[in-house]
Amino acid sequence: MPEKQIVQTETTPKPDLDSPPPFSREALTHLRALEAESIHIIREVVAEFERPVMLYSIGKDSSVLVRLAQKAFYPGKIPFPLLHVDTTYKFGEMIEFRDRYTAEIGAKLVVYTNQKAIDEGASPFALGTQKCCGLLKTRALLDALASGPYDAAFGGARRDEEKSRAKERIYSFRDSYGQWDPKNQRPELWNLYNSRIDKGESIRVFPLSNWTELDVWQYIHFEKIPIVPLYFAKPRPVVVRGDHLIPVEHNPPLLPGEKPQMVMCRMRSLGCTYCTGAIRSEADTVPKIIHELFFMRRSERENRVIDHDQEGSMEIKKREGYF
Amino acid sequence: MSAPAAATIEQFLEQEHRKQLLRFTTAGSVDDGKSTLIGRLLYDTKGVYEDQLASIAKSPVNRSGRAVDLSLLTDGLRAEREQGITIDVAYRYFATPRRKFIIADTPGHEQYTRNMATGASTAELAIILVDARKGVLPQSRRHAYISVLLGIPHLAVAVNKMDLVDFNRNTFDSICREFREFVENIGGPEPVFFPICALDGDNVVTRSERTPWYEGPSLLEHLETVPIGSSNSFDELRFPVQYVIRPSLDFRGYAGQIAAGALHPGDVVMALPSGRTSRVKSIVTWDGDLQKAFAPMSVTVTLEDEIDISRGDMLVDPRHMPHVSRRLEAHVVWMHPDALELNKSYILKHTTQQVRGLVREIKHRVNVNTLAQEPASTLELNEIGLVSIETHRPLFYDAYKRNRSTGAFIFIDPLINVTVGAGMIVEPMAQVPAELETGRLTAAERYARNGHHPATIWLTARKELAYLLERRLFQRGCQVHVLADDAETHLLPVLARICSVAGLITICTPAAHTPSDRDRARQLTAPAPFVELDPEDLPPDDQIAAARVMEILEERGII
Numbered sequence: 001m002p003e004k005q006i007v008q009t010e011t012t013p014k015p016d017l018d019s020p021p022p023f024s025r026e027a028l029t030h031l032r033a034l035e036a037e038s039i040h041i042i043r044e045v046v047a048e049f050e051r052p053v054m055l056y057s058i059g060k061d062s063s064v065l066v067r068l069a070q071k072a073f074y075p076g077k078i079p080f081p082l083l084h085v086d087t088t089y090k091f092g093e094m095i096e097f098r099d100r101y102t103a104e105i106g107a108k109l110v111v112y113t114n115q116k117a118i119d120e121g122a123s124p125f126a127l128g129t130q131k132c133c134g135l136l137k138t139r140a141l142l143d144a145l146a147s148g149p150y151d152a153a154f155g156g157a158r159r160d161e162e163k164s165r166a167k168e169r170i171y172s173f174r175d176s177y178g179q180w181d182p183k184n185q186r187p188e189l190w191n192l193y194n195s196r197i198d199k200g201e202s203i204r205v206f207p208l209s210n211w212t213e214l215d216v217w218q219y220i221h222f223e224k225i226p227i228v229p230l231y232f233a234k235p236r237p238v239v240v241r242g243d244h245l246i247p248v249e250h251n252p253p254l255l256p257g258e259k260p261q262m263v264m265c266r267m268r269s270l271g272c273t274y275c276t277g278a279i280r281s282e283a284d285t286v287p288k289i290i291h292e293l294f295f296m297r298r299s300e301r302e303n304r305v306i307d308h309d310q311e312g313s314m315e316i317k318k319r320e321g322y323f
Numbered sequence: 324m325s326a327p328a329a330a331t332i333e334q335f336l337e338q339e340h341r342k343q344l345l346r347f348t349t350a351g352s353v354d355d356g357k358s359t360l361i362g363r364l365l366y367d368t369k370g371v372y373e374d375q376l377a378s379i380a381k382s383p384v385n386r387s388g389r390a391v392d393l394s395l396l397t398d399g400l401r402a403e404r405e406q407g408i409t410i411d412v413a414y415r416y417f418a419t420p421r422r423k424f425i426i427a428d429t430p431g432h433e434q435y436t437r438n439m440a441t442g443a444s445t446a447e448l449a450i451i452l453v454d455a456r457k458g459v460l461p462q463s464r465r466h467a468y469i470s471v472l473l474g475i476p477h478l479a480v481a482v483n484k485m486d487l488v489d490f491n492r493n494t495f496d497s498i499c500r501e502f503r504e505f506v507e508n509i510g511g512p513e514p515v516f517f518p519i520c521a522l523d524g525d526n527v528v529t530r531s532e533r534t535p536w537y538e539g540p541s542l543l544e545h546l547e548t549v550p551i552g553s554s555n556s557f558d559e560l561r562f563p564v565q566y567v568i569r570p571s572l573d574f575r576g577y578a579g580q581i582a583a584g585a586l587h588p589g590d591v592v593m594a595l596p597s598g599r600t601s602r603v604k605s606i607v608t609w610d611g612d613l614q615k616a617f618a619p620m621s622v623t624v625t626l627e628d629e630i631d632i633s634r635g636d637m638l639v640d641p642r643h644m645p646h647v648s649r650r651l652e653a654h655v656v657w658m659h660p661d662a663l664e665l666n667k668s669y670i671l672k673h674t675t676q677q678v679r680g681l682v683r684e685i686k687h688r689v690n691v692n693t694l695a696q697e698p699a700s701t702l703e704l705n706e707i708g709l710v711s712i713e714t715h716r717p718l719f720y721d722a723y724k725r726n727r728s729t730g731a732f733i734f735i736d737p738l739i740n741v742t743v744g745a746g747m748i749v750e751p752m753a754q755v756p757a758e759l760e761t762g763r764l765t766a767a768e769r770y771a772r773n774g775h776h777p778a779t780i781w782l783t784a785r786k787e788l789a790y791l792l793e794r795r796l797f798q799r800g801c802q803v804h805v806l807a808d809d810a811e812t813h814l815l816p817v818l819a820r821i822c823s824v825a826g827l828i829t830i831c832t833p834a835a836h837t838p839s840d841r842d843r844a845r846q847l848t849a850p851a852p853f854v855e856l857d858p859e860d861l862p863p864d865d866q867i868a869a870a871r872v873m874e875i876l877e878e879r880g881i882i
Contacts, residue, residue: 030344032620
């Protein structure tokens with residue numbers, strides 16, 4: 001039994017919803033609090049691991065992650081490489097942005113492609129999205145991490161994205177096959193992260209775990225972080241299939257009667273062209289996107305075809321080593 | 324997410340920019356309706372997207388008796404969905420125009436104390452669910468106890484399923500009375516109570532018409548207005564150094580997250596363990612240099628003087644030192660199926676340090692159902708106890724109840740690399756042996772009081788260094804004394820023996836090289852360690868030399 005630990009008492013406060021909440025002392029705004037936590041995590045990894053790497057997907061979350069890494073080591077440069085797993089089915093605009101932006105901030109970029117699978121004809125059209133993703137993303141990612149070999153890999157995943165993510169630790173332990181075991185996660189208390197691993201094992205680190213999609217957009221807005229233009233609405237050629245808008249950049253096979261058409265739209269999350277559905281939108285600035293999101297009642301990954309392959313499919317992919 | 328009250332997007336963004344963050348945890352027994360309550364908070368604050376709602380609406384499982392089973396919103400993994408209970412910690416997010424909230428959703432299942440402790444470790448408020456029909460159960464007491472043990476500053480008790488007791492005021496009042504009394508007994512904060520029905524939403528987000536006798540706020544109104552950070556009255560500087568940033572020869576910055584207090588350029592800071600002091604030159608961030616930084620900001624600090632500081636060191640306010648010791652007592656929650664082993668070498672991670680440490684003794688185990696203190700020789704999974712620990716290197720710590728950052732640590736088993744326990748350090752008391760002894764004082768009793776064994780340091784012709792070392796050791800909490808012999812009276816060996824028997828660390832600094840005195844001192848103080856330092860081997864600068872000697876003493880296990 002603890003001795004009298006907390007002597008502080010609070011009577012029921014009379015809620016006063018018209019004035020700002022009481023500050024008994026200086027407090028950070030929620031974005032600054034999240035930023036401080038993420039920077040702490042990034043520094044902790046660099047201090048305790050030998051060969052960290054940051055997974056760079058070129059999306060908005062990656063952009064925020066890169067900015068946090070810049071802040072963590074300022075005035076020094078980011079002390080680890082950025083790794084992009086290129087399926088070759090990414091949008092041309094993404095690749096262009098990737099090369100320009102990483103050069104601009106002086107980051108080291110490593111690009112990895114499962115060339116063997118591509119040479120053997122792997123594509124979402126030939127294999128179906130699940131197998132394609134397994135070869136060009138999950139397999140390629142595991143091979144890329146082994147090629148380092150990297151013992152810690154930052155990812156931009158957030159817990160609010162998907163139900164299985166909500167239970168994942170900030171330091172997510174992976175065995176020597178890169179697999180996640182949701183039943184056997186290390187307890188994670190306070191801000192004390194356990195970095196100990198054996199040879200061949202690794203940790204996936206998610207500094208944005210506690211951020212929501214809205215936080216990410218607000219941070220991009222307030223920090224003026226550059227993002228890929230695909231996030232902004234403009235007329236783009238797509239195939240309309242039910243509720244989905246499928247970009248035509250890599251010539252997806254069309255169903256009878258389907259024809260590409262120009263639709264005012266934007267991407268809500270970025271993946272490969274075939275698996276990333278666009279959404280109809282007029283939002284061509286960050287504040288407009290935030291406005292749109294705020295009234296939007298659909299969750300972000302819904303437009304990713306891959307997550308709907310079967311019930312609980314994200315959890316299955318993660319067990320196999322997917323980010 | 325609720326609709327913006329602001330008229331324009333710019334006003335909305337401005338409002339968003341001022342939002343605060345509240346982390347809270349939820350605890351309840353199986354079937355207390357915890358998942359439903361969280362589902363209700365998410366649903367009523369529009370934190371749920373349509374497709375998620377559609378997905379649970381078509382779920383074959385519905386235990387709620389209502390059109391949609393909101394508890395399904397928070398059920399994460401497949402296995403858990405099949406079992407119908409949550410078995411790990413899951414984090415949820417929602418926001419109102421006033422605050423953003425992070426929920427650590429933890430199970431109330433008997434064997435999962437460790438998950439609750441995990442969720443509680445970062446929470447500023449705990450919601451504890453009580454079933455109005457069942458009243459205060461042993462589990463409810465356990466949840467309150469763990470919340471208090473983990474130092475959560477605010478307790479909110481949601482008395483749920485009020486619809487099943489016809490919203491009876493007496494039922495509610497008697498639960499409040501019993502719960503309040505219990506929390507008072509364990510030294511917790513005054514709890515705040517809410518009569519709710521999570522299934523229908525009474526007093527969750529809006530005040531209910533079915534409880535006209537209840538005049539307090541809704542649960543959400545309380546979450547929006549409870550003071551944040553009020554428990555954190557500890558404002559003495561603690562800055563654990565995480566990483567040294569050195570992009571060029573003219574910049575050397577110490578990066579870290581401020582654990583307590585504030586920093587300004589010009590502040591005098593002391594670096595531990597070296598004990599050297601300097602002034603803050605600048606507080607560097609990507610967004611420009613700061614005139615003030617405070618907890619929990621992540622910043623980079625440069626100092627006026629070149630002193631050797633590395634990861635694991637801590638900058639503190641020299642007027643308010645933390646405890647510096649290799650020995651401490653802590654409440655421990657054990658989290659692994661392999662029980663705690665006495666005298667086994669574990670790794671302790673405390674702030675930014677990893678040190679080897681042994682549990683020397685289990686003072687008692689706490690029965691979490693009765694809260695009785697029981698004798699124990701080990702702690703099993705999910706057990707809690709008070710233990711005494713000895714580390715290989717000193718920790719710089721404060722009691723957990725004063726500062727959660729510098730009072731907390733985790734145990735890692737070095738063989739399996741897994742986090743096996745969590746510790747909360749208690750305020751060290753003047754070390755008195757358990758039973759009041761009547762005989763003469765023994766060396767063991769002196770050790771228990773001092774925290775170190777006696778030792779003699781022989782340091783010829785470095786008087787200033789000797790006094791500097793004395794100061795450093797004193798600041799570490801050691802009993803220390805300098806013997807300087809300018810007159811060549813050859814008294815040093817005998818005086819050293821007296822000091823050694825008294826349990827002190829003695830620094831002998833004869834003015835000249837006197838091998839016969841040295842040998843005699845070594846003989847008279849045996850078997851206590853005798854450290855002869857060759858002045859030729861030590862750096863000429865006293866400050867640098869002192870830091871080096873401290874390292875030698877650490878390596879030799881003396882401090």
